[in-house]
Amino acid sequence: MADETPKPSELLAKLDHRPPATGWMDTPVEIRKGMYCYAANPKSVKALGLPNARQWNPLDDDWKLPDNWQQILHEGFKERLEKFRTFKVFMDICVRCGACADKCHFFIGTGDPKNMPVLRAELLRSVYRNDFTTFGRILGRLGGARPMTMNVLKEWWYYMFQCTECRRCSVFCPYGIDTAEITIMGRELLNLLGLNIDWIATPVANCYRTGNHLGIQPHAFKDMIDFFCDDIEEITGIRPNPQFNKKGADILFITPSGDVFADPGTYTCMGYLMLFHFLQEKYGFDITWSTYASEGGNFGFFTSHEVMKRLNAKMYLEAKRLGVKWILGGECGHMWRVIHQYMDTMNGPADFLEEPVNPVTGTKFENAKSTKMVHIAEFTADLIKHGKLDLDPSRNDNKIITFHDSCNPARGMGMFEEPRYVIRNVANHFYEMPANTIRENTFCCGSGAGLNAGENMELRMAGGLPRANAVKYVHEKFGVNMLACICAIDRAALPTSMEYWVPEMDVTGLHELVANALILPGEKQRETDLRGEPLPGMEDADE
Amino acid sequence: MTLYSCLNKDKTAIVDQWFEKVVSTYPEDTARFLKSQKDPFANPVGQTTIAGLAALFDLILEGIDRQAAISFLDPIIRIRAVQKFTPTRATRFILDLKPIIRKIVQQRLSVADSMQELLALEDRIDELALLAFDIFMSCREKVFELKANEMRNRTYRAFARAGLIAESADNPS
Numbered sequence: 044m045a046d047e048t049p050k051p052s053e054l055l056a057k058l059d060h061r062p063p064a065t066g067w068m069d070t071p072v073e074i075r076k077g078m079y080c081y082a083a084n085p086k087s088v089k090a091l092g093l094p095n096a097r098q099w100n101p102l103d104d105d106w107k108l109p110d111n112w113q114q115i116l117h118e119g120f121k122e123r124l125e126k127f128r129t130f131k132v133f134m135d136i137c138v139r140c141g142a143c144a145d146k147c148h149f150f151i152g153t154g155d156p157k158n159m160p161v162l163r164a165e166l167l168r169s170v171y172r173n174d175f176t177t178f179g180r181i182l183g184r185l186g187g188a189r190p191m192t193m194n195v196l197k198e199w200w201y202y203m204f205q206c207t208e209c210r211r212c213s214v215f216c217p218y219g220i221d222t223a224e225i226t227i228m229g230r231e232l233l234n235l236l237g238l239n240i241d242w243i244a245t246p247v248a249n250c251y252r253t254g255n256h257l258g259i260q261p262h263a264f265k266d267m268i269d270f271f272c273d274d275i276e277e278i279t280g281i282r283p284n285p286q287f288n289k290k291g292a293d294i295l296f297i298t299p300s301g302d303v304f305a306d307p308g309t310y311t312c313m314g315y316l317m318l319f320h321f322l323q324e325k326y327g328f329d330i331t332w333s334t335y336a337s338e339g340g341n342f343g344f345f346t347s348h349e350v351m352k353r354l355n356a357k358m359y360l361e362a363k364r365l366g367v368k369w370i371l372g373g374e375c376g377h378m379w380r381v382i383h384q385y386m387d388t389m390n391g392p393a394d395f396l397e398e399p400v401n402p403v404t405g406t407k408f409e410n411a412k413s414t415k416m417v418h419i420a421e422f423t424a425d426l427i428k429h430g431k432l433d434l435d436p437s438r439n440d441n442k443i444i445t446f447h448d449s450c451n452p453a454r455g456m457g458m459f460e461e462p463r464y465v466i467r468n469v470a471n472h473f474y475e476m477p478a479n480t481i482r483e484n485t486f487c488c489g490s491g492a493g494l495n496a497g498e499n500m501e502l503r504m505a506g507g508l509p510r511a512n513a514v515k516y517v518h519e520k521f522g523v524n525m526l527a528c529i530c531a532i533d534r535a536a537l538p539t540s541m542e543y544w545v546p547e548m549d550v551t552g553l554h555e556l557v558a559n560a561l562i563l564p565g566e567k568q569r570e571t572d573l574r575g576e577p578l579p580g581m582e583d584a585d586e
Numbered sequence: 587m588t589l590y591s592c593l594n595k596d597k598t599a600i601v602d603q604w605f606e607k608v609v610s611t612y613p614e615d616t617a618r619f620l621k622s623q624k625d626p627f628a629n630p631v632g633q634t635t636i637a638g639l640a641a642l643f644d645l646i647l648e649g650i651d652r653q654a655a656i657s658f659l660d661p662i663i664r665i666r667a668v669q670k671f672t673p674t675r676a677t678r679f680i681l682d683l684k685p686i687i688r689k690i691v692q693q694r695l696s697v698a699d700s701m702q703e704l705l706a707l708e709d710r711i712d713e714l715a716l717l718a719f720d721i722f723m724s725c726r727e728k729v730f731e732l733k734a735n736e737m738r739n740r741t742y743r744a745f746a747r748a749g750l751i752a753e754s755a756d757n758p759s
Contacts, residue, residue: 477627
């Protein structure tokens with residue numbers, strides 16, 4: 044999709060230094076390269092049995108829609124208004140107070156008013172008013188209503204895929220409107236016409252068929268874990284012995300596949316392996332990986348409720364098949380929102396599993412009583428609190444750390460303290476970013492909700508600005524050089540964002556820091572951290 | 587009064603006018619936000635811009651130190667390089683300072699007396715504009731490099747997984 048070089052006359056024609064002065068309804072959408080992701084591969088759409096699988100290009104005039112596309116959208120809209128009470132309420136109750144307007148990282152970074160959450164939602168509401176309210180039908184544009192046209196549809200598509208469903212805006216809404224749910228509905232409606240992006244559709248098709256987003260088959264998945272064991276053995280002299288698909292194990296472990304295949308998540312994965320090995324040696328901990336339910340992430344969440352449910356079910360079916368007591372989940376973002384907020388009414392309650400109890404400490408995880416799935420940050424914090432881990436935090440002394448609250452564990456399940464508690468116990472240098480950029484106010488990495496593709500790099504960088512701006516501040520003020528997070532998309536997206544905005548910053552998962560500090564029984568004197576970089580004081584040691 | 591002392595005295599008002607020019611390159615709703623929100627973490631674009639402009643204005647009066655100029659210009663241009671701007675629209679704000687200064691000269695000073703100083707000042711502004719274009723280009727190149735690197739790493743890993751890469755599997759570069 045190479046760009047054509049513009050002619051001088053074309054460039055001169057564009058020499059207008061003023062933005063359009065028209066109202067939002069009269070400012071037609073301009074689909075700009077760098078801001079959108081490529082259209083879904085028809086093979087992937089077909090594999091999921093979703094409608095209108097075909098080759099199409101967002102830059103073309105003709106999106107190859109069925110003749111009755113307006114009717115399909117109208118009926119789809121109607122069905123969802125009847126089915127989802129929240130959607131109906133969110134369409135009706137917004138008073139356009141503007142509290143959310145300047146809270147979105149995409150608005151802040153791109154400066155595009157249609158990225159104000161209120162206006163992004165208004166794209167849907169305007170059609171809702173026209174199609175489903177008497178007021179809108181009578182007053183038309185005066186009442187903020189407009190009919191669905193091709194231009195409106197393109198606007199929907201462009202902006203529904205410029206929202207990472209991070210829910211920062213919802214924190215500020217006095218009515219509690221969850222704008223992420225409006226995006227979720229918008230995307231679900233677009234999927235009725237086959238208007239998904241490939242960065243979502245293909246991982247979903249892979250996950251549906253093979254068990255993970257990358258389409259890694261079981262033997263390759265095991266091979267990768269074995270490579271990590273080789274590396275761990277080289278660094279520590281100890282080789283972990285992970286269990287795979289073990290029937291009757293106490294616990295099933297599921298993490299996003301990004302941890303297994305993408306740096307720096309791979310070091311986090313090595314961290315899990317070392318932690319499990321430690322617990323196995325010292326306390327007889329019995330945990331298994333699955334090569335079938337090998338994906339914690341759920342890009343179905345970014346497609347439709349039905350697809351999200353399909354992918355989520357695989358984890359529970361595997362837990363049932365193996366006969367484990369409960370599930371431990373790795374460092375992932377949206378996986379936790381799916382589990383914490385949707386899983387119980389989609390596929391739960393998981394009555395065949397037991398209420399999770401930490402076998403090492405005896406702690407009952409009351410919050411996971413129904414879902415039976417515990418977050419590993421919580422699990423490790425509990426181990427540390429009970430003095431069950433042997434730790435040498437000085438091994439992380441060359442890392443001056445800050446913590447990025449990943450949107451979904453933070454706003455989707457209220458996990459603020461556990462990761463911080465873990466970091467403070469495995470490292471000695473930790474600094475917080477400014478208060479309005481962390482915890483429930485955290486800024487998204489700019490690439491969540493399936494927008495972590497390469498072709499939309501300008502969007503990702505602009506959306507990543509508010510987060511990077513706060514990172515830059517602690518870098519300059521405290522010398523922070525390591526950005527910790529508990530989300531696989533963060534680990535994939537933040538290194539690129541940092542390279543653009545704060546080039547001196549590295550990115551790490553929580554359990555990479557844990558494993559650096561963790562003293563394995565019988566280990567040799569370590570000279571390097573998990574990345575092969577010299578440990579503090581070991582800079583001159585021979586390789 | 588010399589031009590420099592006059593400009594120095596009115597620094598805040600001039601930088602405000604300059605900032606106004608920069609924010610007018612954004613849509614109206616956005617411009618309002620960029621001007622009103624003073625928290626640098628809630629409004630990184632507005633606050634980075636105004637801080638950079640103030641520092642650049644000092645530099646124009648004092649004389650351009652290239653490294654200092656880059657350090658003040660880079661944060662502003664880095665943002666504009668990923669926003670909806672053509673290269674000219676992204677960098678033009680530097681030149682927008684000229685009419686602001688000319689107006690002050692016309693209103694308060696003798697044009698003939700200030701001519702030498704004015705020309706020297708405008709030369710510095712031109713120099714900054716050229717520097718801004720360099721920074722803009724390096725930012726755009728960085729964006730394309732990031733795209734290319736992500737794509738290369740992805741392809742490389744796919745090959746590695748398929749067993750098509752024989753050695754240095756842990757060092758793709």
